[in-house]
Amino acid sequence: MSETPGLLGPAEIRASAAALGVRPTKKLGQNFVHDANTVRRIVELARVGTSDTVLEVGPGLGSLTLGLLHTGARVLAVEIDHALAGRLPATAAAYAPEAADRLAVLERDALTLRAAELPGPAPTTLVANLPYNVAVPVVLHLLAELPTLRRGLVMVQTEVAERMAARPGSRVYGVPSVKLAWYGRVRTAGSVPRSVFWPVPNVDSSLVEFERHPGAERAGADGVRPDRARGVDRDAVFGLVDAAFAQRRKTLRAALAAWAGSAERAGALLTAAGVDPATRGERLTVDDFIAIAAAAPTV
Missing domain, CATH: 3.40.50.150 (Vaccinia Virus protein VP39)
Incomplete structure (x- = not known):
């Protein structure tokens, strides 16, 4: 034994x-x-x-x-x-x-x-x-x-x-x-x-x-409180995160150009979310990414 x-x-x-x-x-x-x-x-x-x-x-x-x-x-x-x-x-x-x-x-x-x-x-x-x-x-x-x-x-x-x-x-x-x-x-x-x-x-x-x-x-299927997610679903945020880190040495304005449709729109989205377009993804919290995704329909 x-x-x-x-x-x-x-x-x-x-x-x-x-x-x-x-x-x-x-x-x-x-x-x-x-x-x-x-x-x-x-x-x-x-x-x-x-x-x-x-x-x-x-x-x-x-x-x-x-x-x-x-x-x-x-x-x-x-x-x-x-x-x-x-x-x-x-x-x-x-x-x-x-x-x-x-x-x-x-x-x-x-x-x-x-x-x-x-x-x-x-x-x-x-x-x-x-x-x-x-x-x-x-x-x-x-x-x-x-x-x-x-x-x-x-x-x-x-x-x-x-x-x-x-x-x-x-x-x-x-x-x-x-x-x-x-x-x-x-x-x-x-x-x-x-x-x-x-x-x-x-x-x-x-x-x-x-x-x-x-x-x-x-919460719903996302398993996250709706108030925290700000009406944005998980897949939208995760797709944004993947794009931001695919080219992690680039600024977010450049890294998110394909995701947003253009570098100009990426910059506008970041600004609307209160994020400096010249920063990099490694500086953002999950709430920052949620804010960017939430701004997408408005810009």
Whole structure:
């Protein structure tokens, strides 16, 4: 049994993988957490409680799943790997028998997951060790698809974490920073040593915490309060953000010329929104981008 009752240690992780014939692959970003202290730290930072339904993406062999179940929460685990998805209920029954009925497993790609597919109560919290190559698309997709997600804590590559939580003016501030800010507050919540994973990754990892804007779960399909969006839909703002950062070294007047129809109209839109046409996208907040999009129909 594990050195930490109810959780998986290094020996259990390797034994489970061997029993399934699973060899961690870089393609699926499979690096399994085997350190009980790290699991407990993630669960604590995620503030998971008995009233929560947790969406866990990429549960793997179940290390974090068990930690979440021990809080009394319901866990909906979304796993793309057939063998791992099939094993997870048995792992829960063996290590958390009193909580096994609070686990549901979906064998799905999180990037194509739809709210209508989810069983039981709608998820309130996202907690995940995300494959580094799809971390940002997965988080953005889930926030768009599931407005009931009020908060989350995800483990990603440190460079990705820095981009996700960057503030205007930062050298790594860009498209992910702005789009995530549309939904709520984002911040980094600490680093995770490479030694807690099997196999050991060749990149550093960090935790990113987000909290959705209050009232968003009662908003429309965009998952954002109508008063904050100023009548502009998400796709309009996100298209503007993509255009602004496609040529990030250019002034906004030049970078948005194709988006607006001409450099002259781009300049007029920026002026109407109270934004200096000579500035660059990396200086703007999400509210600045909303203001520019809102000005478009009037100029």
